[in-house]
Amino acid sequence: MNTIDVTMALVIGGLFAVGFFLMLQRSLMRIVLGFILLGHGTNLLLLVAGGTPGRPPVPDGRIDDPAGTADPLPQAMALTAIVITFGLTAFLMALAYRSWRMTGHDEVRDDVEDRRIGTVRERAEAGSAADRETGGTAPGGER
Amino acid sequence: MTAVLPALPVLLPALGAGVPLLRLSRPVTRGLGVGVLAGVVGCGAALLVLADRHGPQTLRVGGWPAPLGITLVADRLSALLLTVSALVALAVLLFAVGQGVAEERRSSAVVFHPAYLVLVTGMSLAFLTGDLFNLFVAFEVMLAASYVLITLDGDENRTRAGMTYTIVSLTSSLLFLSLVALVYAATGTVTLAQLGARLAELPDGLRSALALLLLSVLGIKAAIVPLHFWLPDSYPTAPAPITAVFAALLTKVGVYALLRTQTLLFPRTGVWILLACTAIITMIVGILGALVQDDLNRLLSFTLVGHIGFMLFGLALFDTRGLTGTILYVVHHIVVQAALFLVAGLAVFRTETAALHRMAGRPRPGPLVVTLFVLPALSLSGVPPFSGFVAKLALLEAAVAQGTPAAYALAGTALLTSLLTLYAMTRVWTAAFMGRPPDRREAGPESPPGVGGDRPRGTRLMLAATAGMAATGVAVAVCAGPLARIGERAAEDLLHPREYRSAVLEGGER
Numbered sequence: 146m147n148t149i150d151v152t153m154a155l156v157i158g159g160l161f162a163v164g165f166f167l168m169l170q171r172s173l174m175r176i177v178l179g180f181i182l183l184g185h186g187t188n189l190l191l192l193v194a195g196g197t198p199g200r201p202p203v204p205d206g207r208i209d210d211p212a213g214t215a216d217p218l219p220q221a222m223a224l225t226a227i228v229i230t231f232g233l234t235a236f237l238m239a240l241a242y243r244s245w246r247m248t249g250h251d252e253v254r255d256d257v258e259d260r261r262i263g264t265v266r267e268r269a270e271a272g273s274a275a276d277r278e279t280g281g282t283a284p285g286g287e288r
Numbered sequence: 289m290t291a292v293l294p295a296l297p298v299l300l301p302a303l304g305a306g307v308p309l310l311r312l313s314r315p316v317t318r319g320l321g322v323g324v325l326a327g328v329v330g331c332g333a334a335l336l337v338l339a340d341r342h343g344p345q346t347l348r349v350g351g352w353p354a355p356l357g358i359t360l361v362a363d364r365l366s367a368l369l370l371t372v373s374a375l376v377a378l379a380v381l382l383f384a385v386g387q388g389v390a391e392e393r394r395s396s397a398v399v400f401h402p403a404y405l406v407l408v409t410g411m412s413l414a415f416l417t418g419d420l421f422n423l424f425v426a427f428e429v430m431l432a433a434s435y436v437l438i439t440l441d442g443d444e445n446r447t448r449a450g451m452t453y454t455i456v457s458l459t460s461s462l463l464f465l466s467l468v469a470l471v472y473a474a475t476g477t478v479t480l481a482q483l484g485a486r487l488a489e490l491p492d493g494l495r496s497a498l499a500l501l502l503l504s505v506l507g508i509k510a511a512i513v514p515l516h517f518w519l520p521d522s523y524p525t526a527p528a529p530i531t532a533v534f535a536a537l538l539t540k541v542g543v544y545a546l547l548r549t550q551t552l553l554f555p556r557t558g559v560w561i562l563l564a565c566t567a568i569i570t571m572i573v574g575i576l577g578a579l580v581q582d583d584l585n586r587l588l589s590f591t592l593v594g595h596i597g598f599m600l601f602g603l604a605l606f607d608t609r610g611l612t613g614t615i616l617y618v619v620h621h622i623v624v625q626a627a628l629f630l631v632a633g634l635a636v637f638r639t640e641t642a643a644l645h646r647m648a649g650r651p652r653p654g655p656l657v658v659t660l661f662v663l664p665a666l667s668l669s670g671v672p673p674f675s676g677f678v679a680k681l682a683l684l685e686a687a688v689a690q691g692t693p694a695a696y697a698l699a700g701t702a703l704l705t706s707l708l709t710l711y712a713m714t715r716v717w718t719a720a721f722m723g724r725p726p727d728r729r730e731a732g733p734e735s736p737p738g739v740g741g742d743r744p745r746g747t748r749l750m751l752a753a754t755a756g757m758a759a760t761g762v763a764v765a766v767c768a769g770p771l772a773r774i775g776e777r778a779a780e781d782l783l784h785p786r787e788y789r790s791a792v793l794e795g796g797e798r
């Protein structure tokens with residue numbers, strides 16, 4: 146089992162916290178920034194999963210003891226992950242741009258159908274109240 | 289030939305995805321997509337036969353042995369699901385070509401076919417991979433293609449829904465990546481076959497933390513309540529064939545990953561109470577959500593969420609019978625849910641509305657469409673003798689055989705959910721298909737102007753694809769005996785993965 150030093154733990158924890166905080170905002174730009182920070186945090190986490198820093202990646206001559214060299218697997222995984230997060234960030238930016246072009250602002254909007262179902266009761270109550278006020282023939286309003 | 293067979297379901301669509309970028313003519317692009325998917329179905333079926341007769345088929349990518357390199361493994365479960373999924377993907381592609389979703393504009397024609405094939409590539413890789421990090425990559429490949437498909441040529445509404453979908457999926461992917469990092473830091477390997485033994489040596493707290501993180505990551509991908517909010521919000525906005533393929537395949541890949549990882553990495557004995565509770569909540573919330581919806585596609589999306597609960601049901605029992613039930617249910621649900629979404633697509637195409645209260649006032653979509661709706665709808669509700677009944681019976685038998693209070697609670701909820709599903713389907717039936725147009729009675733028999741008449745050939749292809757799916761659903765019920773036996777052997781493999789491990793780590797017997 147590998148351990149992790151305090152600095153890296155704090156940095157990764159900070160990146161995750163800020164990333165998730167930004168993702169909870171309503172502005173699309175902040176969400177994209179949050180995703181980028183979260184991606185950085187995850188990639189750092191992958192990198193430190195390889196063990197303590199300072200070991201040589203390419204040793205001189207024959208490798209007698211693989212424990213003395215840096216573990217190449219997390220680095221390969223981090224590289225793959227960086228490529229994936231990079232590509233998806235570009236896609237997300239394009240999507241946010243399209244959303245901004247179409248709506249004129251970059252807020253995440255409510256879903257119309259959700260809003261409709263969520264307010265069914267309020268609307269029915271408001272409707273029956275209006276009926277009573279206008280002295281409708283059917284109080285209680287069969288709608 | 290058999291040595292490279294496990295790689296073909298991944299390689300064929302990946303290579304096929306590159307070819308349409310050469311801007312070939314439309315018939316060539318279509319033919320290529322259909323041919324490639326038919327090839328994947330063939331490979332899947334061959335793998336299923338080989339895996340059933342000779343044990344798991346493995347391929348070491350690049351010749352590196354297991355703990356170092358990536359190994360592709362096709363055992364009974366993955367080969368079975370691969371075959372069924374590829375078959376559904378093929379039918380949906382035919383439907384999409386018929387509807388003309390793929391070629392609305394020149395630009396989308398260049399994008400649709402490659403994106404669709406990349407989606408199938410990711411799906412095949414997710415089924416076949418024997419490596420946790422590679423599973424993440426497979427999900428990414430599949431989801432990246434799905435982000436493109438859901439926002440392709442999107443209007444304002446689709447862009448909004450696509451944004452929600454993309455961000456939720458990306459967050460779960462990053463959590464998945466963190467999980468891979470944590471697992472590697474704790475055990476020093478990401479090969480699934482090796483992880484089981486290594487994870488068993490870890491302290492209990494750490495082990496359950498990793499198991500919970502994995503459950504929540506795959507829970508988002510499989511749309512388990514309370515992590516399901518993105519699904520009914522985003523799926524219905526996409527065109528019918530894209531919704532159908534997402535609903536049939538994407539969530540099921542999540543369920544497959546859950547099955548594979550939980551049995552291989554965190555084996556347990558007895559009922560898994562946490563998952564049993566989640567399954568109950570998923571079933572109830574999903575089906576109650578479906579009851580209040582007015583939009584046909586949204587209603588079906590909520591039933592999809594509810595029926596994910598059935599798949600968790602078997603996994604929560606964690607014995608051979610339960611897992612057999614889950615495997616049967618996944619196979620049945622892939623086919624039936626795709627058929628339902630395709631019929632919904634046909635109905636929306638004919639009546640030009642997805643809202644049930646408006647659909648009632650339009651001319652009926654035709655007797656054939658109605659018949660095609662009834663078959664999968666009854667099957668989904670679990671009415672005998674359709675495939676849903678077979679799968680639900682297997683699950684209920686498993687619950688009764690286990691006989692614990694949790695198992696009975698699961699069985700009761702499952703029965704209630706089935707009844708409510710029948711009610712939801714009846715609602716669709718009366719509102720959408722049986723409602724008569726009050727003043728346009730004579731318009732009933734003939735197809736409405738400007739819809740069916742314009743593109744008879746395309747509509748015929750759509751009908752044929754949907755009928756094919758409905759027929760496959762019936763075939764699943766007819767072949768229930770052999771399917772149940774394969775499912776049982778696959779469940780045995782899952783619970784006793786010694787053969788899987790030796791095939792991956794030592795090369796096993798070929």
